[in-house]
Amino acid sequence: MNDDDPGSGKGNDWRAWLRQASGIAEELYFGRYRATIARARRDEEDLFMLLVFSEMMGVPNPASYYTLELQPLLLERFHDWHRRMGMERSPLDHFRCC
Amino acid sequence: MSAIIVLLAGLVAMALGYFIYSKFIAERIFQLDPNFRTPAHAMEDGVDYVPTNKFILWGHHFTSVAGAAPIIGPAIAVIWGWGPAFLWVIFGTIFFAGVHDAGAIWASVRNKARSIGAVTGDVVGPRARSLFMVVIFLVLLMVNAVFAVAIAGLLVNNPSAVVPAWGAIVVALIIGQLIYRFRINLLAVSIIGVVSLYALIGIGPSVPVELPGSFMGLPANSQWIVLLFLYAAIASLLPVWVLLQPRDYINGLQLFIGLGLVYAAILLSNPSIVAPAFNADVPAGTPSLIPLLFVTIACGAISGFHGLVSSGTTSKQISNEKDIRFVGYFGAVGEGCLALAAILVTTAGFATIGEWREIYGAFGDGGVNAFVTGGANIVANGTMLSEPVAVTLLTVMAVLFAGTTMDTGVRLQRYIIQEWGTIYSMPVLTNLPLATLIAVGSCVALAFGAGGIDGTGGMMLWPLFGTTNQLLAGLTLLVMTVIIVRLGRSMWYTLIPLSFLLVMTTFALLVQLKSFYDAGNWFLFILDIIILVAAVMVLLEAAGTLRRHLRTAKAAG
Numbered sequence: 166m167n168d169d170d171p172g173s174g175k176g177n178d179w180r181a182w183l184r185q186a187s188g189i190a191e192e193l194y195f196g197r198y199r200a201t202i203a204r205a206r207r208d209e210e211d212l213f214m215l216l217v218f219s220e221m222m223g224v225p226n227p228a229s230y231y232t233l234e235l236q237p238l239l240l241e242r243f244h245d246w247h248r249r250m251g252m253e254r255s256p257l258d259h260f261r262c263c
Numbered sequence: 264m265s266a267i268i269v270l271l272a273g274l275v276a277m278a279l280g281y282f283i284y285s286k287f288i289a290e291r292i293f294q295l296d297p298n299f300r301t302p303a304h305a306m307e308d309g310v311d312y313v314p315t316n317k318f319i320l321w322g323h324h325f326t327s328v329a330g331a332a333p334i335i336g337p338a339i340a341v342i343w344g345w346g347p348a349f350l351w352v353i354f355g356t357i358f359f360a361g362v363h364d365a366g367a368i369w370a371s372v373r374n375k376a377r378s379i380g381a382v383t384g385d386v387v388g389p390r391a392r393s394l395f396m397v398v399i400f401l402v403l404l405m406v407n408a409v410f411a412v413a414i415a416g417l418l419v420n421n422p423s424a425v426v427p428a429w430g431a432i433v434v435a436l437i438i439g440q441l442i443y444r445f446r447i448n449l450l451a452v453s454i455i456g457v458v459s460l461y462a463l464i465g466i467g468p469s470v471p472v473e474l475p476g477s478f479m480g481l482p483a484n485s486q487w488i489v490l491l492f493l494y495a496a497i498a499s500l501l502p503v504w505v506l507l508q509p510r511d512y513i514n515g516l517q518l519f520i521g522l523g524l525v526y527a528a529i530l531l532s533n534p535s536i537v538a539p540a541f542n543a544d545v546p547a548g549t550p551s552l553i554p555l556l557f558v559t560i561a562c563g564a565i566s567g568f569h570g571l572v573s574s575g576t577t578s579k580q581i582s583n584e585k586d587i588r589f590v591g592y593f594g595a596v597g598e599g600c601l602a603l604a605a606i607l608v609t610t611a612g613f614a615t616i617g618e619w620r621e622i623y624g625a626f627g628d629g630g631v632n633a634f635v636t637g638g639a640n641i642v643a644n645g646t647m648l649s650e651p652v653a654v655t656l657l658t659v660m661a662v663l664f665a666g667t668t669m670d671t672g673v674r675l676q677r678y679i680i681q682e683w684g685t686i687y688s689m690p691v692l693t694n695l696p697l698a699t700l701i702a703v704g705s706c707v708a709l710a711f712g713a714g715g716i717d718g719t720g721g722m723m724l725w726p727l728f729g730t731t732n733q734l735l736a737g738l739t740l741l742v743m744t745v746i747i748v749r750l751g752r753s754m755w756y757t758l759i760p761l762s763f764l765l766v767m768t769t770f771a772l773l774v775q776l777k778s779f780y781d782a783g784n785w786f787l788f789i790l791d792i793i794i795l796v797a798a799v800m801v802l803l804e805a806a807g808t809l810r811r812h813l814r815t816a817k818a819a820g
Contacts, residue, residue: 183450190449192319193515194442197327197576198508203310205502 207249214239214246221257264536266529266611269345273353273603277596280357285592288362289585292747292756293369299584302376312376314582321590323580325597326515327572328364331410331631331665332562332732333598337605338634339725340559342623343552344542345610351556352606355564356599359760363736365591366743366757367570371578372587373746379574379739386745387808391738394804398735398797400679402568405728407495407672408709410665412721413631415487417658420632422471423651424658427463431663432494434459435510443504456513457520464659468651485718488710491669496703499674500695507670514667518601521660525604525638528645529611538610538619549626550726550778554770557763558729563602565764567735569595605634612637627722631661676702712786723787726775727794733768734798737761741805748812758809765805769798 195202217235219226226232244262247255255262289295303314315323340348367379374382380399384392418425438456441447474483481489498506562568573591581587609629613619613636622636623629639653648656677698684692692698714720740761747754772795779788 187448187450189319190453192316193322194449194508194512196313196315196319196580197323197511198503199309199313200311200576200579201503202508205504 210242211246211249214242218243218257264540266534266536266607269349269536270526270529270603270607273349274600276353277356277599280361281593281596284357285361285365285588288365288756289588289592292752293366293587294752295369295584295587297583297585299372301372301581301584302578303580303582306375312579315580317582317586317589320577320580320582320586321594321597322515324572324577324590324594326511326518327576328562328566328569328594329518329598329601329664330562330668331413331661332406332566332568332668333602334605334634334661334664335409335413335631335725336560336563336729337602338609339627339630339722340556341538341606341609341633342542342545342549342626342629343556344539345536345606346540347552347556348560348606349603351560351564352599352602355560356595356602359565359736359764360563360569360595360599361592362756362760363565363740363743364569364573364595365587367573367739368578368581368587368591369584370739370743370746371574372581372584376578377574379570379742382574383738383742386742387804391741391804391808394797394800395735395738396679396682398567398731398738398801399571400676401794401797402728402731402735403672403676403679404705404709405724405731406568407492407669407676407706408713408721409724409728410669410672411488411491411495411706411710412714412718412724414491414662414665414669415484415718416722417631417635417662418487419474419483421635421654421658422473423468423655424662425467425472426470427460427467427655427659428662428666430463431460431513431659432506432510434463435506435513438509438513439505442509453512453516456509457516460513460517460659464655465652467655467659480716482717485711485716488718488721489707491666492703492707492710495669495673495706496699498670499677499702500699507667507674510667510670514663517660517663521656522601522604524642524646524656525608526600528642529604529607530645532641532645534611534641534644536607536611537613537616538623539616546623546625546628550774554767554774555726557767558726558733558771560602561729561732561736563598563605565733565736565760566598567732567737567739569598570736570739608638608641609633610637612640614640627725630722630725635661673699673702673706676706709790713784713790723784726771727787727790730768730771730775730798731794733764734794734801737764737768737801737805740764741801741808745808745812748809748816751816761805765798765802769795769802772798 216226216228217232217239220229243255301314303312306312307314337348337352370382371377371379374385380392380395383395418428434456438452441452442449474486476483478486501507577590581590610619613622622633635654635657638657639650642648642656643650643653680698680701681693684690684698692701709724710718710721713724714722740757744754744757744761747757772791776788776791776795779791
């Protein structure tokens with residue numbers, strides 16, 4: 166968000182001003198709820214993580230053929246996820262991230 | 264007395280407060296350090312901890328703390344004349360609210376930006392922390408009940424505001440969708456939102472809506488209260504981006520436009536204040552000015568609720584410690600300006616003193632309806648708006664403020680109930696619909712319990728709400744004072760407001776206790792006792808903690 170973007174060139178002054186006003190409005194709109202919305206999104210993602218890794222924890226998942234493909238992509242977030250879920254160590258036998 | 268003179272005197276005093284007193288407090292007492300690495304930088308995560316430009320942060324802070332309370336409180340308190348209300352708002356803002364709000368941010372910033380409740384736990388003790396939660400719950404309970412009663416009264420008195428007030432919710436829902444689903448430029452959306460809101464206000468007078476006189480034995484007033492809580496329950500369950508976020512944003516814009524409009528109208532029409540400076544001839548049944556004035560005006564002079572905003576969100580975004588002075592203290596000044604506007608329109612918005620006395624026929628009578636009537640007269644005189652449109656405008660302004668506070672209030676109450684469920688291992692309380700039901704149910708019980716089934720007596724809760732709010736402010740001031748004593752600095756700038764507040768709130772509770780007893784209102788009598796117990800506990804906690812720390816400081820020094 167470029168709310169301190171200086172105007173470049175005289176002709177573009179009003180455009181820069183408009184961009185700056187937009188930036189301020191955006192910051193005013195999103196700033197206050199950034200945390201709440203990020204948390205809500207994280208909750209949704211946590212559920213998704215559970216679906217993707219459910220087979221490994223013994224929960225049958227009819228879509229596992231497809232979710233298996235996602236596992237490497239989500240591996241980066243795996244450590245944060247299991248810690249958030251209250252498990253200090255990786256709950257899976259097959260791979261340990263910590 | 265010309266309203267402009269009072270207006271200017273108030274603004275000059277608050278400006279002096281900001282430029283002189285807040286500078287002194289920031290430099291000598293808090294000793295704000297521009298080189299201190301604030302939590303926003305130390306723990307920056309792009310979500311909670313985000314270093315934010317101080318003007319934007321001020322915008323967030325101000326719009327979060329300003330609402331219907333700084334309007335309703337002064338609008339009731341002018342019954343003692345404009346002088347006492349004016350002095351308490353101005354001196355309260357300068358010496359109490361500004362120091363409290365900035366201090367709450369400072370205490371939080373210096374404690375890893377944790378909430379003031381958590382800081383209380385560390386600085387004062389776990390007992391004080393539990394007390395804090397109870398007081399917060401009581402404040403929320405009362406604010407929701409009182410605001411529902413106030414909105415219901417406004418909607419019954421001004422049927423022209425029904426369509427725009429509820430239409431504003433539809434506007435907010437559409438804005439939320441436009442922004443998140445269609446990613447339309449925010450500036451454009453803001454303009455669309457504000458224009459549609461004001462268009463609704465414009466057509467409001469031609470489509471008045473009145474509820475039936477009686478439905479299932481409930482009068483119109485009670486029907487609105489039930490509808491409002493139904494709405495608040497649903498709104499508090501929706502994801503924030505759907506309704507709360509766009510509604511808050513539009514409200515913020517509306518706050519600046521409305522405040523600007525009222526100030527401009529006063530300057531353009533220069534009304535004279537018809538109410539007496541000191542009303543020696545108060546209606547029968549009006550309680551004594553001391554101590555009731557100091558709890559009737561809470562927000563606008565000092566409000567504990569601000570400490571929650573200061574320490575919950577604002578402190579996580581302070582980029583430079585020096586900004587605390589502007590964001591916190593000037594935020595309080597902004598709220599003082601709103602309260603000042605409320606005082607002026609409720610005392611200068613009437614043609615004669617007879618008309619004013621008619622509106623203020625009994626304690627608690629004037630309130631927000633006086634704000635709407637008086638404000639509409641001034642706005643209609645000072646601008647080219649017609650009287651019915653001006654009435655609708657002011658009503659919608661008050662309804663929107665109170666409504667958004669209800670949305671947030673019910674949500675916060677639910678969080679507390681869920682947290683209690685976790686702390687005391689009662690998983691049933693963490694259940695979302697059940698926690699919401701308990702939150703809303705307790706508010707409804709309070710709204711009707713306080714004033715009977717027609718719900719019109721709910722405004723009797725107002726001074727109790729103010730009292731609880733002041734107690735909360737007292738707890739925050741206690742935390743600040745302890746921190747200041749530990750640092751070996753002068754404690755008087757927070758200790759004097761703290762003592763004043765605790766004495767006045769306890770005194771007010773006792774006075775009200777007697778009046779509830781005399782009136783035989785046992786519901787409020789019990790509520791008063793509960794708050795009194797909390798007040799005494801805060802008092803004991805304050806005295807004990809301070810003595811302990813002073814002794815340690817003396818032994819060390």
